[in-house]
Amino acid sequence: MKSLFPILTIVAAILVIWVLAVVPMNMHLTADQAQRDGLMVMPQTPAERQGYSGLGLSFANAGLIPLTYTLDRPRLPSPHQVAGEMWETIALRNVTSRQSLVYHGWVTLSATLVGFAIGTTLGILLAVGIVHNRAMDMSVMPWAIASQTIPILALAPMIIVMMGQFGIQGLLPKAVISAYLSFFPVVVGMVKGLRSPDAMQMDLLRTYYASSSQGFWKLRLPASVPYLFASFKIGISAALVGAIVAELPTGARAGFGARMLVGDQYGNPLVTWAALFAAAITAAALVAIFTAMERLTLRRMGMAAA
Amino acid sequence: MTADTVISAQGLNLTFQTNDGPVHALKDVNLDIRKGEFISFIGPSGCGKTTFLRCIAGLETPTDGTLSVNGMTPDQARRARAYGYVFQAAGLYPWRTIGGNVKLPLEIMGFSKSEQAERVARVLALVDLAGFEKKFPWQLSGGMQQRASIARALAFDADILLMDEPFGALDEIVRDHLNEQLLALWARTEKTIGFVTHSIPEAVYLSTKIVVMSPRPGRITDVIDSPLPKERPLDIRDSKEFIDIAHRVREGLRAGHVDD
Amino acid sequence: MTGPALISVLAVWVVGWFINARLAVSRMSDARIIRVLVPVIFGLTLLLIWELLVRMTGVSPIVLPPPSMIAERFANSLPILWVDFEQTIVKGAMTGYVIGMICAFAVAVLADRSDFLTRGILPVGGFMAALPIVGIAPIFVKWLGSDWESKAAVVAVMVFFPILVNIVAGLRDTSAMQRDLMRTYGAGYWQTLFKLRLPAAMPFIFNGLKIATTLALIGAIVAEFFGSPTVGMGFRISTSVGRLALDMVWAEIVVAAIAGSTLYGAVAWIEGRVTFWHPSQRK
Ligand SMILES: Nc1ncnc2c1ncn2[C@@H]1O[C@H](COP(=O)(O)OP(=O)(O)O)[C@@H](O)[C@H]1O
Ligand SMILES: [Mg+2]
Numbered sequence: 001m002k003s004l005f006p007i008l009t010i011v012a013a014i015l016v017i018w019v020l021a022v023v024p025m026n027m028h029l030t031a032d033q034a035q036r037d038g039l040m041v042m043p044q045t046p047a048e049r050q051g052y053s054g055l056g057l058s059f060a061n062a063g064l065i066p067l068t069y070t071l072d073r074p075r076l077p078s079p080h081q082v083a084g085e086m087w088e089t090i091a092l093r094n095v096t097s098r099q100s101l102v103y104h105g106w107v108t109l110s111a112t113l114v115g116f117a118i119g120t121t122l123g124i125l126l127a128v129g130i131v132h133n134r135a136m137d138m139s140v141m142p143w144a145i146a147s148q149t150i151p152i153l154a155l156a157p158m159i160i161v162m163m164g165q166f167g168i169q170g171l172l173p174k175a176v177i178s179a180y181l182s183f184f185p186v187v188v189g190m191v192k193g194l195r196s197p198d199a200m201q202m203d204l205l206r207t208y209y210a211s212s213s214q215g216f217w218k219l220r221l222p223a224s225v226p227y228l229f230a231s232f233k234i235g236i237s238a239a240l241v242g243a244i245v246a247e248l249p250t251g252a253r254a255g256f257g258a259r260m261l262v263g264d265q266y267g268n269p270l271v272t273w274a275a276l277f278a279a280a281i282t283a284a285a286l287v288a289i290f291t292a293m294e295r296l297t298l299r300r301m302g303m304a305a306a
Numbered sequence: 307m308t309a310d311t312v313i314s315a316q317g318l319n320l321t322f323q324t325n326d327g328p329v330h331a332l333k334d335v336n337l338d339i340r341k342g343e344f345i346s347f348i349g350p351s352g353c354g355k356t357t358f359l360r361c362i363a364g365l366e367t368p369t370d371g372t373l374s375v376n377g378m379t380p381d382q383a384r385r386a387r388a389y390g391y392v393f394q395a396a397g398l399y400p401w402r403t404i405g406g407n408v409k410l411p412l413e414i415m416g417f418s419k420s421e422q423a424e425r426v427a428r429v430l431a432l433v434d435l436a437g438f439e440k441k442f443p444w445q446l447s448g449g450m451q452q453r454a455s456i457a458r459a460l461a462f463d464a465d466i467l468l469m470d471e472p473f474g475a476l477d478e479i480v481r482d483h484l485n486e487q488l489l490a491l492w493a494r495t496e497k498t499i500g501f502v503t504h505s506i507p508e509a510v511y512l513s514t515k516i517v518v519m520s521p522r523p524g525r526i527t528d529v530i531d532s533p534l535p536k537e538r539p540l541d542i543r544d545s546k547e548f549i550d551i552a553h554r555v556r557e558g559l560r561a562g563h564v565d566d
Numbered sequence: 567m568t569g570p571a572l573i574s575v576l577a578v579w580v581v582g583w584f585i586n587a588r589l590a591v592s593r594m595s596d597a598r599i600i601r602v603l604v605p606v607i608f609g610l611t612l613l614l615i616w617e618l619l620v621r622m623t624g625v626s627p628i629v630l631p632p633p634s635m636i637a638e639r640f641a642n643s644l645p646i647l648w649v650d651f652e653q654t655i656v657k658g659a660m661t662g663y664v665i666g667m668i669c670a671f672a673v674a675v676l677a678d679r680s681d682f683l684t685r686g687i688l689p690v691g692g693f694m695a696a697l698p699i700v701g702i703a704p705i706f707v708k709w710l711g712s713d714w715e716s717k718a719a720v721v722a723v724m725v726f727f728p729i730l731v732n733i734v735a736g737l738r739d740t741s742a743m744q745r746d747l748m749r750t751y752g753a754g755y756w757q758t759l760f761k762l763r764l765p766a767a768m769p770f771i772f773n774g775l776k777i778a779t780t781l782a783l784i785g786a787i788v789a790e791f792f793g794s795p796t797v798g799m800g801f802r803i804s805t806s807v808g809r810l811a812l813d814m815v816w817a818e819i820v821v822a823a824i825a826g827s828t829l830y831g832a833v834a835w836i837e838g839r840v841t842f843w844h845p846s847q848r849k
Contacts, residue, residue, distance in 0.1 A: 006686030014690075075709065135583070135590035138601065139608035149776075149830035150823045151783040154799070157791075157807045158815045165629045200393050207363050207391040208462075209384050210414045218410065222401045233696070241698045248791045256701075264704035264792060276701040287696050301401035302442040 018079055024054030025076035026068040031057060033071065034064050077273050085274040101259070101278045108243045108255040109282060111171045115178025116239040120232065122179070123186030130187070131194040131220065132212070141191065147184045155180075156246045174246040174255075181242040182235030189234070193227025194220045225301065229294035236286045244279060256282075312466060312498045313339040313362055318371035320357060330523035331357045332368070337517065337526065341465075344492055344499045346509040347517045348555060354524025355502040359468050362500065363389045375466070383466075387415060390459030390497075392469040396451035398443040398458075404430070405439035408458045415462055429457040432491060449480040453487075460495070467499045474504065482540060485511055489538055506559075510534075510551045511543060518558035528558035571622035575615050582611030631813040639813040640820055646802070647821050654799040655825045657714035658786035662721025663778060669722065670729035670774075677734065679755070684734050691731040699724045703789035712793040721785040725778035732774025736767025769844050772837035779829040783822060 031049055035041045042060040043049045049057060058065060069078045077085075086101065093100035126144075130137045156177045163173040197219050205215050247257025256279040263271030318335035321328045331354045339345050347355040360366040361373060364380030375383035383389070398407045405426050412422045430436050433453040443451055452472055459467055473481045485508060492499055503509050509516050510532065518528040533547055542548055586604050594600050613633045619625065620632040627635055640647070677683040703720050710716035740763050748758045790800025799818050806814040 003685045003689055006682050007689050008686075009682070010686035010690045134595070135587040135604070138590050138595070138604040139586050140605075142605040143609065146827055149780055150826040151780060151787055153784050154787050154803060154819055154822050157804055158812055158819075161807050161810070162629055162812070165626075200395065200397050203360075203365050204391060204393070204397060205414070206365055207384060207389045208411045208414045209387070214414050218414065219399070222399065225401075237696045237698070241700060244698055244701065245788055245791070248788070260701055260704055261792075264708070269705070269708070272704055276705075279701055280697045283697050284693065302403065303400045 015079060018076075022074070022076050022078045023058050023065050023068045026071055026074045027054045027057045027061070027064070029071055029073075029075060030064050030068045031061060034061075034067060039064070073267060073269060075269070077270055081270060082273045082277055085270040086277060089274055090278070098254070101274060104255050104259050104275070105278055105282055107171075108174075108240070108247065108257065108279070111174035111246070111255075112178050112236070112239045112243045112286075114171060115175035115243065116182045116236055118175065119179035119182035119239065120186045120235060123183045123231075123235075124190055124228075126183075126187050127190035127194060128216075130191050132216075144184055144187045144191075148188065152184075153177075153181065153242060153245055156242060157248075160246055174243045177242040177246045178239035181238040185234040185238060186228075186231045189227045189231025190224060193224025196227065197223045222301065225297060226294075226303065229290060229297070232290045232294075233287050236290060237283055240279070240283050240286065310341040311338050312341045312343075312376060313337070313500075314372075314374050315358075315361075316372045318358075318361065318368050318373055320354075320361065320366065320368045320370075332361070333523035333525045335371070335526055337529070339498060339500070339515075341498055342496050343515055344489075344501065344513050345515045345517060346501045346503055346513040347519060348503055348506065348509045349519030349524075349559065350521055351504070352524070353519040353521035355519060356470055357524065358519075359470055359500060359502055362466075363391055363468055387462055388464055388466050390462070390464040390467045392452075392455055392459050392467070392472045394471040394474050396443070396448075396455040398451055398454060400443055403440050403442055404435065404446065404454050407443070407454060408461050411458060411462050417462070425461050429460045430454075432460060432494075433457045434487065447480075449476050449484060452476065453484065456488075456491075460491075465497055467497050469499065470502045471504065472501075473508070481508070486540060488512065493536065506552050506555050507543060509555060510548055511538065511540075516551070516555055518555060520559070520561075527561060528554075530554055530558070568623060571618065574622065575618050578611060578614050578618065582607055582614075628810055628812065631816060635813050636816040636820070640817040643814065643817055647817060649797055650799045650802050650818065651821055651825065653714060653795075653797045654717070654786045654790065655783065658717030658789070658798070659721055659782040659825075660829075661714070662718035662786065663725055663782040665718065666722035666725035666778070666782075667729055667775065670726050670733060674730055674733035674737065675759075678737055678759075684738065687734055688731060691727045691734070695727040695731060699727075700785055700788045703785075704792040707789065707793040713795055714798075717786045717789045717794075717798075720789040721782045724781045724785040728777045728781065729771075729774040732770045732777075733767065736770025737763050739770060740766045768837075768841045772833065772841065775833050776830055776837070779833055780826060783826050783829070787822065 028049060031041045032046055035044075035046075041049075041064070042057070043052065052060065058068075068074070069081070071077075074081065089099060089101040093102070095102040095106075097103060126140065130141055159177055160173045163169070163176065194216075201219060201223075202215070205219060210218070244255070244257040244260075247255040248261060256275050259275035260272050263269060263273070263275060315335050315337045318332055319330075320332040321330050335354075335358065347358065349355055357366060361368055362375065362380060364384045373380060375388060376386070378386065378388075398404070399410070402410065408426045408429060409422050412425060417425070426439065427436070430439060433456055435450065435453055435457060438446065438450065438454075443454070446454065456469075456472070459469075473484050476484070488499075489512060501509075501512060503512075514532050516528075516530040516532065517526055518530070519525065520527045530551060532551055534542065534551070586607055589595060589600055589604050589607075592600070616630075617632045617634060620627055620630055631639075673687075677687050700720065702723060703716075706716040706719045710719055737759075744762060744766070745758065748762050753761065787800040787803070790798045791804050794801040799822060803815050803818050806812070806818070
C-alpha cells in the first residue's frame with residue numbers, strides 16, 4: 001500500500017478545508033442566533049451584517065467562532081455534525097423506522113439492484129447478438145454509443161409518471177430507470193470485450209476448424225471478463241444515481257432521494273447531508289464489491305498478473 | 307507431383323484489394339512439398355511468406371490457381387485436422403494454464419478427457435515442459451511460452467506443422483536452443499514442416515529445402531535443396547557445405563532485391 | 567392489442583429488418599453511406615412502430631405521445647425550447663463545464679510536481695468520480711440561489727473529478743525512455759511538460775473531457791429538479807410531467823439529445839485535430 005499515506009493526506013486536506021469553511025459559511029446565521037440569545041455581536045443589526053462577507057464577520061466576532069459548529073440548521077454542517085446525524089439515523093434507529101437511513105437506503109438499493117440485474121442481463125445478451133450478427137451490429141451499435149453522450153437520465157421523471165398511469169408504482173419504475181442506465185454501458189463494454197481477441201487468436205481457432213459457438217465459449221467470453229467488470233462498475237454507479245434521481249421529482253416518500261428532498265424542503269440540512277453521504281458510501285461499497293469480485297475472478301482465471 | 311506429395315501449389319496467385327489499390331501478394335507460385343520435408347520460406351518482409359502459409363492452411367483464399375493438401379482442398383484438410391499452426395507470438399490464453407492451453411485444440415476437436423490428459427503430458431514432455439502444466443503463461447519465459455505454443459500445435463497429431471517466424475522475437479541463444487530442439491522433434495515425429503524465417507543461418511540449419519522469395523509481386527525466385535545430413539549438430543554451421551548454401555541463399559535474396 | 571395493429575407493426579418490423587439485413591451483408595456494407603443508412607433505417611423503423619402502436623391500439627397519446635405529436639410540439643414550442651436551452655445548457659452546463667475544466671487543469675498542474683500528491687489524487691479522484699455527486703444539487707441551490715449559478719456550480723463539481731483524474735493519469739503516462747531522452751537534451755520541467763508530457767497526455771485528457779460533456783448536461787438538468795426560476799429544461803420537464811404534458815417532456819429530451827451529441831461531437835472533433843497522431847485517430 002504505497003499510496004495509503006498520500007491518500008490519507010489528500011483526505012485530511014479536504015477535511016481541514018471543510019472544517020475551516022464552516023466558520024465563514026455559518027457566521028451570519030450564528031450571529032443572528034447569538035444576538036437573539038443576548039450576546040454581543042459586532043455590527044448590531046442583521047441589515048448591517050449583510051454588508052459583511054462571511055470571512056469579514058468572522059474576524060469581527062472571533063468569539064462566536066465555536067458557535068458556528070453547533071448550529072441546529074447550519075448552511076454548512078461541520079463533519080462531526082454530519083457524522084453524528086448519520087450515527088443517529090443509521091445505528092440508533094430501528095431499521096424499519098421511517099427515521100432510519102438504513103430503511104431509506106434499502107428502498108433505493110433494492111431498486112438499484114433489481115434494475116442493475118435486468119439491465120446487465122439484457123445488455124450482455126444484446127452484446128452477444130451484436131457480435132454475431134452484422135445487421136444487428138450496424139443497426140444498434142451506433143445508437144448504443146450515442147446513448148452515452150445523451151443525458152438519458154432526464155427520462156426518469158417521465159418513466160415514473162408513465163408507469164404510474166398504468167398503476168405500476170414503487171420499486172419497479174425506479175428499477176426500470178436503473179436498468180436502462182446500466183444497460184448501455186454494459187452493451188458497449190461487453191461488445192468491446194467480446195471483440196478483444198486479436199486476429200491471430202481467431203485464426204488459431206480457424207486452423208482447428210472450431211465452430212463459432214466454440215470460439216464464443218472458449219475465447220470471446222473469457223477474454224471479455226475484464227471488460228465486463230469495468231462496465232459493471234460504471235453500470236452500478238449509474239443505476240444508483242438513476243434510482244436516486246427517480247425519487248426526486250415525484251415526491252417519493254422513501255429512499256435516499258426522498259430524504260434529500262425532505263431535508264431540503266423542511267430546511268433541515270443535516271438530513272440532506274446525511275442522505276448524501278449515505279448514498280456516497282453505498283455507491284462506494286457497491287463499486288468496492290465489484291472490484292473485489294473482479295480481483296477474485298481474474299486471479300482465479302490466472303489473469304491477475306497478466 | 308509424386309505419390310508422397312503433401313502440399314502442391316500450381317499457378318497460385320493472390321491479390322488483395324486495398325484502399326491504395328490492388329496488392330499482388332503472390333504471383334505464379336508453383337511448389338510441391340513432399341511428406342516429411344522441412345521447408346523454409348525466406349525473403350524480405352512483404353514478399354508473401356505469411357500469405358502463402360495462410361493459403362496452405364485455408365485462412366486465405368487464392369484468387370487464382372490450385373492448391374491441394376493431402377489431395378484435398380485446404381478447407382477440407384482443415385476439417386481433417388491437418389494443421390498445427392504456430393504464430394510469431396505464442397498467443398497463449400492468459401486465463402488458461404500451460405496444460406489448459408495445450409488442451410484447447412483437443413477440447414475443440416472432441417477428444418475424451420483421459421486422452422486429453424495423456425496427450426498434454428506427452429507433448430509437454432516433447433518440448434521439455436513437463437512439470438510446467440499447472441503454471442500460467444506469464445510465469446514462463448518467452449522461449450518457454452513459444453515451446454508451449456508448439457506443444458499446442460503438436461497435441462492433436464496434425465501431420466503438417468506451419469510455423470510463421472516462431473522464434474523471431476527471441477534472442478539468439480534461446481533461438482539456437484529451440485532450433486536444435488525443433489530438429490530433434492522433427493526427426494522423432496516425421497512431420498512435414500513449413501517454416502517462415504528472416505534469418506539465413508536459421509533457414510539453412512533447419513531445412514531440407516529452402517524457398518527464396520522476393521516482393522512486389524511476391525514470388526518464388528529460387529528453391530534450394532539442402533545437401534546437409536539429417537543429423538545436424540549446432541557446429542555444422544561452420545562447415546563448408548553450410549556456408550555454401552548460406553551463400554546461395556544470400557545471392558538469391560540479393561537478386562530479388564535488384565529487381566525492384 | 568387488436569389484430570390489424572399487430573399485423574402492421576410486425577410488417578413494419580420485418581420490412582425494416584429485411585432491408586438492414588440485406589444492406590449489412592451487401593458488398594457495399596463497408597461504405598460510409600451504408601454505415602449511416604443502416605442505423606437510420608433502424609431508428610425510423612422503431613419510430614414508425616411507436617407511432618403505429620399508439621394510433622392503432624388503445625394507448626392514450628397523453629401517456630405515450632406518438633412521434634408525430636412530439637414533432638409537432640417541438641415545432642410549435644421552439645421559442646420556449648430555445649430559452650430553456652440557453653438557461654440550462656449554455657448558462658448552466660457550459661459555464662460549469664468550463665469552470666470545472668479550468669479548476670481540474672490548475673489542480674493537476676499544481677499537483678504534478680509532487681509524486682506524493684499525484685499518488686493521492688488518482689485514487690481519491692477516481693473514487694469521487696464514481697459517487698452520485700448530483701446529490702449535492704439541493705445544497706448548492708440553497709447556497710447560490712435557484713438561478714443558473716447553482717447549476718453551474720453543481721456541473722463544475724461533477725466534471726472536475728473525471729477530468730482531473732484523466733489529466734493526472736495522462737501526465738504520468740510517458741515512458742521512462744521518452745523522459746530520459748528529454749533529459750539527454752537537457753530539457754527542464756516546463757519544456758518536458760509542454761513538449762512531451764502534455765501532448766502525450768492528450769488522448770487521456772480528451773477522454774475525460776468527453777465523459778464530462780454528458781455529466782455536465784445531467785448535472786444541469788437534474789439540479790433544476792431541486793429548484794429553478796420558471797425557465798430551464800429540468801424545470802420544464804418536472805412541471806410538464808406534473809401536468810401530464812408528456813409531449814413537451816419528449817420535446818425537451820430531443821433538445822437534450824441534440825445538445826448532448828453536439829457537445830460530445832465538438833469535443834471529439836477538437837480531439838481529432840489535436841491528437842491526429844494517436845493510433846485511435848488514424849484510419
Ligand atoms: N489482409 C491483407 N490485406 C491487404 N494486404 C495484405 C493483407 N495481408 C498481407 N497483405 C499484403 O501482402 C503483401 C505480403 O504480405 P505478407 O504475406 O504478410 O508478407 P511477409 O509475411 O513475407 O512479410 C504485403 O505487401 C502486405 O502488405
Ligand atoms: Mg509475415
